[in-house]
Amino acid sequence: MENAEVARVLGEIADLLELTGGNAFKVRAYRRAAQVIDVHPGSISELCREGRVAELPGVGAHIAAKIGELVETGECREHARLSALVPPGVLDMLRLEGIGPKTVEAVWKTLGITDVAALEAACRSGRVLDAAHVGPTRARAILGAIERQRGRAGRMLLHRALGYAAPILERLRTVPGVRRAEVAGSLRRRKETIGDLDLLVASDDAAPVVRAFTGLSGVTAVLAEGPTKASVRLRAGIQADLRVLAPGSFGAALHYFTGSKSHNIAIRTRAMKRGLKISEYGVFDRQGRVIGGAAEEDVFRAVGLPFIPPELREGMGEIEAAEAGRLPRLVEESELLGDLHVHSRASSDSRSELAEIAASAGTLGRRYVAITDHSRARPLGLDAPRLAEHAAAIRALDARLGGRPHLLAGVEVDVLPTGALDLPEEALAGLDCVVASIHSHLADPAARNTERIVRALRSGVVHVLGHPTGRQLGTRDAYALDLERVLDVAREEDVALEVNAMPERLDLTDAGCRAAKAAGVPVVISTDAHDATQLANLRYGVWVARRGWLEAKDVLNTLPLAELRRRLRRRGATARTAPGR
DNA sequence: GCCGTTTTCGGCCCGACTGTTTTCAGTCG
Numbered sequence: 001m002e003n004a005e006v007a008r009v010l011g012e013i014a015d016l017l018e019l020t021g022g023n024a025f026k027v028r029a030y031r032r033a034a035q036v037i038d039v040h041p042g043s044i045s046e047l048c049r050e051g052r053v054a055e056l057p058g059v060g061a062h063i064a065a066k067i068g069e070l071v072e073t074g075e076c077r078e079h080a081r082l083s084a085l086v087p088p089g090v091l092d093m094l095r096l097e098g099i100g101p102k103t104v105e106a107v108w109k110t111l112g113i114t115d116v117a118a119l120e121a122a123c124r125s126g127r128v129l130d131a132a133h134v135g136p137t138r139a140r141a142i143l144g145a146i147e148r149q150r151g152r153a154g155r156m157l158l159h160r161a162l163g164y165a166a167p168i169l170e171r172l173r174t175v176p177g178v179r180r181a182e183v184a185g186s187l188r189r190r191k192e193t194i195g196d197l198d199l200l201v202a203s204d205d206a207a208p209v210v211r212a213f214t215g216l217s218g219v220t221a222v223l224a225e226g227p228t229k230a231s232v233r234l235r236a237g238i239q240a241d242l243r244v245l246a247p248g249s250f251g252a253a254l255h256y257f258t259g260s261k262s263h264n265i266a267i268r269t270r271a272m273k274r275g276l277k278i279s280e281y282g283v284f285d286r287q288g289r290v291i292g293g294a295a296e297e298d299v300f301r302a303v304g305l306p307f308i309p310p311e312l313r314e315g316m317g318e319i320e321a322a323e324a325g326r327l328p329r330l331v332e333e334s335e336l337l338g339d340l341h342v343h344s345r346a347s348s349d350s351r352s353e354l355a356e357i358a359a360s361a362g363t364l365g366r367r368y369v370a371i372t373d374h375s376r377a378r379p380l381g382l383d384a385p386r387l388a389e390h391a392a393a394i395r396a397l398d399a400r401l402g403g404r405p406h407l408l409a410g411v412e413v414d415v416l417p418t419g420a421l422d423l424p425e426e427a428l429a430g431l432d433c434v435v436a437s438i439h440s441h442l443a444d445p446a447a448r449n450t451e452r453i454v455r456a457l458r459s460g461v462v463h464v465l466g467h468p469t470g471r472q473l474g475t476r477d478a479y480a481l482d483l484e485r486v487l488d489v490a491r492e493e494d495v496a497l498e499v500n501a502m503p504e505r506l507d508l509t510d511a512g513c514r515a516a517k518a519a520g521v522p523v524v525i526s527t528d529a530h531d532a533t534q535l536a537n538l539r540y541g542v543w544v545a546r547r548g549w550l551e552a553k554d555v556l557n558t559l560p561l562a563e564l565r566r567r568l569r570r571r572g573a574t575a576r577t578a579p580g581r
Numbered sequence: 582g583c584c585g586t587t588t589t590c591g592g593c594c595c596g597a598c599t600g601t602t603t604t605c606a607g608t609c610g
């Protein structure tokens with residue numbers, strides 16, 4: 001069973017407990033375990049089989065047992081028991097922004113509203129005002145939340161989609177006759193959200209592949225089934241589409257089904273001008289003879305272009321760039337030498353020891369890691385004396401590690417609503433890596449948010465602007481911001497923008513990366529790991545950067561440590577030569 | 582239900598903000 005599925009069930013147990021008056025701390029425990037599992041880079045099923053799932057932070061004996069049950073049987077009795085107490089639509093209401101368990105419980109129990117549609121009707125008719133703590137403002141807010149949720153409906157976060165696709169591919173590859181099985185579509189382009197899973201298989205014998213696909217254990221409904229294609233609905237609520245093609249057509253099909261649509265149109269138009277025809281079955285000349293199709297490269301070669309990586313195929317100028325020989329050489333995960341935003345147990349929301357982080361980072365081949373815990377505006381955050389102590393501890397361990405990996409002393413300092421930093425400049429000036437982030441007052445207007453960030457960038461002590469837009473995929477939009485202005489100031493002040501690799505953030509966005517590059521502002525790609533195991537999530541950030549056309553030279557943490565230090569120190573130099581700022 | 586340099590019981594982040602109330606509950610970060 002996939003991590004996403006385990007996390008979903010645990011998260012639902014938390015929701016159901018909350019709606020049925022369960023202990024709030026128990027609710028929190030389930031929620032935390034779900035979160036940890038959701039972003040865990042390895043396979044939970046495997047960890048479970050090794051009997052090691054309780055080693056994860058937030059997973060104890062009881063939750064480990066439930067995970068075991070889930071992995072073994074695909075079911076969880078506790079989940080089933082609670083589900084029987086709550087109508088299914090009630091959980092959907094809980095997903096609405098600005099509505100919590102109390103409000104949902106109130107409209108459900110006092111008004112008998114059990115789904116979003118009924119809630120919407122009650123908001124429009126005014127009946128919802130009969131529920132406790134719901135007035136006209138909140139009724140309007142609910143309608144807005146329903147509207148926004150609709151806009152996001154049906155899409156799934158990239159890391160979850162990959163989690164669902166991987167075991168399906170694995171299974172399909174075991175079917176006799178299968179040569180290749182790959183994801184296509186937006187999943188292969190590494191888009192941040194995925195509508196449905198597109199899967200492609202190369203085989204001369206399609207029937208057993210289709211049978212294996214429709215017979216997968218996660219399938220709840222077979223929507224269509226033919227000789228070479230099938231569509232199913234998965235337990236996760238998303239659709240998966242399978243196409244089976246002859247190996248000689250696989251490259252052409254992979255290109256066609258990877259898209260995007262506008263990219264495909266541009267390629268096919270080019271082919272037409274050359275008297276060629278490209279379809280999912282291959283590349284054909286004027287006489288209709290096959291001149292390629294087994295490999296994706298055949299398609300590009302036919303239209304006189306070099307291979308264009310899937311992440312660039314959005315019809316955003318990649319064909320023109322390829323034509324002119326100006327395709328970027330996209331940054332690769334292996335080129336990233338370090339991670340510049342990692343939390344240790346000095347942050348209230350992380351439990352990892354410095355030594356654990358160092359060990360995990362070393363295993364992943366990172367040469368340096370910046371420990372950047374929260375400042376005092378966050379619960380239990382570091383004040384200046386504790387930060388100094390913490391930095392000393394980091395440096396002491398760094399000395400013992402002898403560079404395997406190097407530990408950098410840093411901080412994630414809050415940018416207060418005024419734009420002032422949450423710690424005095426003297427406390428920050430000596431640190432190796434200062435990440436400044438916004439965590440509060442997210443609803444302020446663009447002008448105020450922009451000036452707030454600008455002031456922080458002008459402080460002279462900030463190296464990196466953390467998760468610059470504040471969005472959380474599927475739950476929270478980016479705060480209003482004039483990104484152009486932020487980029488202008490970042491360039492002036494020599495501050496890098498972060499690509500936060502947390503799967504639910506991915507912030508900067510791909511478009512933001514492109515804007516940063518255009519503005520001449522470097523980025524850093526960091527995990528924001530809240531547990532040592534999350535250090536492996538760097539790849540999600542790399543994909544965003546690739547979609548944003550970034551090359552290694554645009555990403556500061558591809559630099560060897562000595563060079564990185566020089567780049568970061570320049571920041572401090574600015575501060576020293578410009579007193580009074 | 583988890584967790585432990587205050588360790589096997591008894592805590593578990595807590596303040597700001599908002600809208601609904603009439604002194605506070607719910608939500609969020």
